[in-house]
Amino acid sequence: MPSKSDTITIKIKELKKSCKLTDMQKEDIKLFYFINSYSIHSMSKLFKVSRRLIQFILFPERQQRSLELRKAKGGSMFYYDKNKHTEATKKHRRYKKELYKKGLIK
Numbered sequence: 001m002p003s004k005s006d007t008i009t010i011k012i013k014e015l016k017k018s019c020k021l022t023d024m025q026k027e028d029i030k031l032f033y034f035i036n037s038y039s040i041h042s043m044s045k046l047f048k049v050s051r052r053l054i055q056f057i058l059f060p061e062r063q064q065r066s067l068e069l070r071k072a073k074g075g076s077m078f079y080y081d082k083n084k085h086t087e088a089t090k091k092h093r094r095y096k097k098e099l100y101k102k103g104l105i106k
Contacts, residue, residue, distance in 0.1 A: 005096045015104060021053075026057050029054060033058055
């Protein structure tokens with residue numbers, strides 16, 4: 001039987017683990033690149049994300065093209081590791097339980 005925190009969705013963007021950057025950080029990336037001439041590589045180190053994510057923020061048409069190509073190939077081609085997925089699920093449930101106990105999600 002799932003615990004109460006398992007059935008609750010996290011609605012606050014800053015608390016979600018799937019969101020790597022906030023909207024403010026995305027705007028900063030655009031400013032750094034187009035105005036201050038920072039390189040994509042240096043920004044990826046600064047924000048601790050991949051260069052590909054920085055490219056997708058700066059050039060959304062590249063992300064759209066990537067999604068189209070992936071769809072044409074038949075979807076995601078990532079290898080599924082059952083043990084890794086199980087551990088990630090447990091970790092996420094513990095995280096949600098902590099948030100619930102702290103009163104950050106209801």
